[in-house]
Amino acid sequence: MNWTSSDIDQRLDAMAAALRQQLEQRGIQNFAMVGIHSGGVWVAEALRQRLNDEIPLGSLDISFYRDDFTHRGLHPNVKPSQLPFEVEGTHIVLVDDVLMTGRTIRAAMNELFDFGRPASIILTTLFDIGHRQLPMCADICGQTLALPPHQRVELRGPAPLAADIIEMTPA
Amino acid sequence: MIHSPPSANIQLTADGRLKHFLSIEGLPRSLLEEILDGAASFVEVGDRSIKKVPLLRGKTVVNLFFEPSTRTRSTFELAAKRLSADVLNIDIAKSATSKGETLMDMLWNLEAMASDMFIVRHSDSGAPFFIANHVTPQVAVINAGDGRHAHPTQAMLDMYTIRHYKGGFEGLKVAIIGDVLHSRVARSQIHALNILGAEEVRVIAPKTLLPKDIESLGVSVYTDLASGLRDVDVVIALRLQKERMDSALLPSEGEFYRLYGLNNERLRPAKPDAIVMHPGPINRGVEIASEVADGPRSVILHQVTFGIAVRMAVMSMSISGQESGL
Numbered sequence: 001m002n003w004t005s006s007d008i009d010q011r012l013d014a015m016a017a018a019l020r021q022q023l024e025q026r027g028i029q030n031f032a033m034v035g036i037h038s039g040g041v042w043v044a045e046a047l048r049q050r051l052n053d054e055i056p057l058g059s060l061d062i063s064f065y066r067d068d069f070t071h072r073g074l075h076p077n078v079k080p081s082q083l084p085f086e087v088e089g090t091h092i093v094l095v096d097d098v099l100m101t102g103r104t105i106r107a108a109m110n111e112l113f114d115f116g117r118p119a120s121i122i123l124t125t126l127f128d129i130g131h132r133q134l135p136m137c138a139d140i141c142g143q144t145l146a147l148p149p150h151q152r153v154e155l156r157g158p159a160p161l162a163a164d165i166i167e168m169t170p171a
Numbered sequence: 172m173i174h175s176p177p178s179a180n181i182q183l184t185a186d187g188r189l190k191h192f193l194s195i196e197g198l199p200r201s202l203l204e205e206i207l208d209g210a211a212s213f214v215e216v217g218d219r220s221i222k223k224v225p226l227l228r229g230k231t232v233v234n235l236f237f238e239p240s241t242r243t244r245s246t247f248e249l250a251a252k253r254l255s256a257d258v259l260n261i262d263i264a265k266s267a268t269s270k271g272e273t274l275m276d277m278l279w280n281l282e283a284m285a286s287d288m289f290i291v292r293h294s295d296s297g298a299p300f301f302i303a304n305h306v307t308p309q310v311a312v313i314n315a316g317d318g319r320h321a322h323p324t325q326a327m328l329d330m331y332t333i334r335h336y337k338g339g340f341e342g343l344k345v346a347i348i349g350d351v352l353h354s355r356v357a358r359s360q361i362h363a364l365n366i367l368g369a370e371e372v373r374v375i376a377p378k379t380l381l382p383k384d385i386e387s388l389g390v391s392v393y394t395d396l397a398s399g400l401r402d403v404d405v406v407i408a409l410r411l412q413k414e415r416m417d418s419a420l421l422p423s424e425g426e427f428y429r430l431y432g433l434n435n436e437r438l439r440p441a442k443p444d445a446i447v448m449h450p451g452p453i454n455r456g457v458e459i460a461s462e463v464a465d466g467p468r469s470v471i472l473h474q475v476t477f478g479i480a481v482r483m484a485v486m487s488m489s490i491s492g493q494e495s496g497l
Contacts, residue, residue, distance in 0.1 A: 061212065064224035073188065073491035074226075074484070077208070080215035114221045 005160035011126060011142035012043070012161075016050035018140045019093065019124060026120070031091035032056040036108050037079050039097030042157035043126050047095065058083035065107035081111065088116030097155040099125040102136030127153045127163070181303055183492075190492035191303045191312045192485045194321045195362040203330065203366055209484035210331050210477065216253060217479060226487050227256035230287040234260045235302075236315070237293040242451055242475065243315050243325070247290045250482035259286070275305060282307050287490060289313070296320035296355075311489040319355050324485055325450050326359030328478040330367060332470055333405055335477065336446050340364065346373040346399055346441075347390075348431060349409035349458050352380045352420070356450045357409055358388070365389045375399035376431065379420045396431055400440040406468075407448045408433050408459045424457045434460040438468070446470045 003011075023031065033055055035044030041059045048055050063069075063078040094108060105123060112118060126142040131149065145153065147165070154166045182191045182198065189202060216224055232251040236244050244260070251258045261281075281289070288311045291299040296318030303312040316322040330340075337343055345364055351357045351374050364372045365388075374385060375393045386392060393399030400406065411427060421427055433447065447459075447468045455461050464471060 063212070064216070064226045069226055069487075069491060074209055074487050078212045080212045082215070110225070114223065115219060 001165045003163040005162050008126070008142075008161045008163060012046050012050060015124060015126070015140055015142050016047050019047065019122070020051065022122065022139060023091075023093075026091075026122075028091045028120070031093055031122075032058060032083075032085045033093045033095060034058045034060055034083065034108075034112065036094070036096045036104060037061040037081075039126075039155040039157065040095045042155065042159070042161055043097050043124075044093075044095035045158070046161060047093075047124070056085040058085065060108050060111055062104060062107040062111055065111045067103060067107065083112075083115055086116060087112060087118055089119050090116075091120045091122075092118045093122045093124055095124045097126050098153050099123075099128045099136065099138050099141070100131050100152075102132050102134035105136045106134055126155065129153055181300070188492040189485070189488045191299075192323055192489055193299050193303060193312065193314045195323045195326055195359045195366065196321070198366065200366050200368070203327070203363060206327055206481065206484050206488065207331050207334055209488060210327075210481040213253075213480035213483040214477065216483070217476065222253050223255055224253065225255045227251065227254035227287075227490060230254075230256040230490060231285060232256045232258050232288045232290065232486070233281055233286045234258065234315075235263070235281075235289050235291045236261070237263045237291075237298070238316070240292055240315070242478075243292065243322075244290075246475065246478045247313075247315060247324075247482055250479045250486060251288075253479065254483055254486060256287075256486075259284075274302075278302060278306065282310060286310060287493075288486065290315050292316045294318055309493050311486075311493050313485060313489060316355055319353055319358070321359045322355040322450075323359050323363075324478070324482050325356050326363045327485065328474055328481040329356075329360055329407065329448060329450070330363050331477045331481050332448060332474045333446075335473075336470060337404055340367040340369045343369045343405060344371045344373065344403040345369050345405040345407065346375055346393075346403040347407045347409065348375045348396070348399070348433065349427075350380045350411050351376050351385065351409065352382050353412040354409050357407075360407065361388045361390055373399050373403065377421070377427075396437055397440050400438065403441045404445055405448065406433065406438065406441055406445055407450075408453075410450065410452060411454055411457050413454075424454075428457055432456070432458060432460060433463045435462050435466065438463065448474060451475070 033044045033048055035041030037059055048057055060081045061079040063075040122139045124140040125138045128141045128144045129147045150168045151165050154164050156162045182193050184190050234244055248258050290313045292315040298317050299312055299314035347357050361372055372390045374390045449471045453459055453464055
């Protein structure tokens with residue numbers, strides 16, 4: 001199974017519309033977007049283009065906050081987190097490409113709170129593939145999939161975005 | 172008596188990850204680059220209002236300094252604290268080793284306190300290797316300077332500084348000036364620059380302050396400052412180590428400054444955009460004039476800032492290397 005760039009575009013259009021609606025319902029006019037490195041940053045950029053190019057956009061690399069660091073070590077390509085706005089008191093749209101166990105989102109929220117106390121966080125993901133290990137759920141999701149445990153979705157980017165189902169090789 | 176350092180590979184796990192950081196010598200270029208890349212993201216943590224990440228939460232880091240140090244010890248301490256580790260500073264001069272406790276007894280006691288890492292500075296070359304060879308598996312050892320042998324985290328923070336300002340090492344000419352004989356920093360820098368692919372590493376010093384075998388490390392030797400500085404991209408001044416010096420090596424500090432002290436005029440043969448570095452502490456008016464140390468080419472204080480991030484990278488990598496080896 002795979003998604004072409006136009007398949008992804010359709011989902012991004014729908015996500016942008018749902019996000020606009022949700023922000024309106026919550027009465028939020030000013031907010032910032034934060035993508036989780038690297039796929040989440042690509043999705044956040046694509047959503048921002050659909051909403052408004054002037055929305056502040058940050059990126060998080062959650063390598064320093066992972067709960068499996070001592071088993072896996074420091075990721076060799078860890079990137080600096082960049083949040084070019086004040087987190088304290090800001091409404092934040094947190095964006096990732098794939099939601100699975102929920103551990104990445106937990107790490108990302110921990111990291112965000114080290115920068116300040118956001119007014120609120122809305123979680124937006126392109127895919128939700130289940131297998132949750134923590135109580136997390138996306139406020140806005142492009143597509144929900146029921147994948148067997150040995151399969152993952154891999155997003156290719158930054159532009160155009162496309163995605164494939166990949167098989168995990170047993171460790 | 173501590174014997175000469177054994178082969179450097181006790182630093183690595185079976186799959187080539189860092190588990191102790193004792194010497195630059197013998198480490199592959201990819202690993203040095205991994206340290207520099209890791210440090211780049213830790214630099215950003217130092218710019219945050221809350222300068223802390225939870226990577227080493229619950230770990231205990233012991234600063235074991237058998238020799239005095241302010242900068243190195245405090246930057247290691249800050250690095251550990253920014254990684255959320257707990258830090259124990261052992262002041263050896265006041266500790267039980269001065270009451271006759273042996274080094275091994277002291278280490279076993281510290282291990283019994285469930286320490287995860289020893290940061291070791293010692294006046295004997297090879298002491299951190301000795302400790303790394305005798306600690307329980309799972310305890311990482313980092314060399315914070317041993318005798319005249321090595322000071323690998325200082326060298327890596329210098330490499331980080333050079334890469335930050337020069338973009339890389341290819342085509343770079345680097346001059347190291349002064350007391351190379353007593354300098355563990357210079358030895359580690361020379362190894363790191365050669366591994367990372369600098370074009371030319373020069374040492375500039377009077378013959379009395381150069382070790383006999385220095386060419387074998389892969390450097391060109393100059394005794395004249397003006398010719399040694401010609402067209403270099405990076406100038407590293409070393410501290411004149413008065414406390415280690417035998418009086419016969421130098422006529423006087425004034426004489427050293429007259430011939431090798433860096434001032435703006437003397438720097439002229441270097442490239443116009445050359446940066447000036449110094450591992451600290453600086454002796455103003457001995458190896459470097461204030462007009463250079465405080466001048467626009469000086470990156471000396473940036474070295475200190477980058478040092479925290481580089482130490483954070485080395486500490487996280489070696490702790491995770493210990494755990495992965497289980």
